């Protein structure tokens with residue numbers, strides 16, 4: 001992946017030209033370019049039934065797969081030496097074939113007094129992705145990546161400027177959580193209160209790292225199923241998992257039909273098509289009203305209140321009239337089904353974008369609240385390490401660091 005010359009860019013008002021396909025539509029990459037090798041198949045890519053079949057294929061009784069899952073999901077271990085309940089004979093082969101290494105840690109940045117860690121991972125083919133682990137009072141949240149790069153081409157997002165390298169496998173997504181749990185279990189995440197000896201693990205997942213999760217639908221859903229599987233997975237609560245999208249309406253409808261009550265977040269960023277067409281090129285396929293209808297249907301089916309994410313960018317989308325229009329469109333679809341999270345943009349170095357001034361942020365929030373829409377500015381934890389939303393981008397420095405890692 002080349003990162004030379006990556007810059008966030010402003011829409012056409014600033015001279016930015018959207019990249020177009022042969023038919024003149026904004027360039028969107030829904031499919032990854034052809035790649036030579038797939039990530040190695042891993043236990044977390046398989047359903048519990050498929051794991052049993054795989055163990056049998058290796059000449060072992062099916063229950064060995066269950067034992068292995070317990071080591072991986074509950075004890076976060078991939079070390080055959082520690083799996084003493086498995087017969088020594090054939091143990092290494094079993095681990096090598098069902099728990100291959102997927103993520104190699106390239107670097108780790110810690111901030112917020114040790115409460116936030118950003119990981120840079122190298123995948124088997126050299127692609128780089130990131131995840132951010134954050135301790136909050138009463139919960140530990142992991143922001144995961146679902147694709148290496150992203151094909152949605154949003155001009156304000158550094159990741160989007162780089163295009164899609166490839167979809168991550170379900171296991172590569174899940175492994176970010178297991179590895180984070182391992183870090184927590186080793187006491188490497190700061191901020192734990194003195195005298196608190198409770199066993200801790202990631203309690204909340206947000207799919208807001210690299211990639212558009214719903215563009216990698218099948219693997220993201222397999223990962224979610226594994227995260228919530230109480231018997232042979234991570235046993236997390238679906239409510240603690242937030243799946244976000246920039247608005248792939250057909251995939252939102254599919255997610256609705258899954259009947260898994262994950263928290264659903266729509267990155268709207270503009271209430272009018274005129275601006276949204278520029279800010280979120282996928283809006284050229286599915287307009288504001290269609291995605292809001294799909295979001296409302298998600299609430300109707302699951303009873304889960306939808307989050308609307310709105311990056312507040314100075315003089316771009318932070319106008320009072322846009323707050324009013326957003327409130328009008330949300331209220332037109334009923335009350336109590338949605339809340340809005342404005343996120344002051346975190347400009348990356350060299351960015352031509354600015355966060356909205358505090359006064360504009362407050363006015364935006366006030367107007368929505370006055371219109372009866374619960375609205376809270378979202379914590380932009382990880383700001384100091386470029387780990388906030390839309391900022392998970394691999395830099396040349398990251399690539400140099402990764403070259404030193406086997």
Ligand code: SF4
Nearest residue numbers: 150152153154157160
């Ligand atoms: S904002 Fe999200 S969907 Fe848009 S390019 Fe960036 S990572 Fe992709």
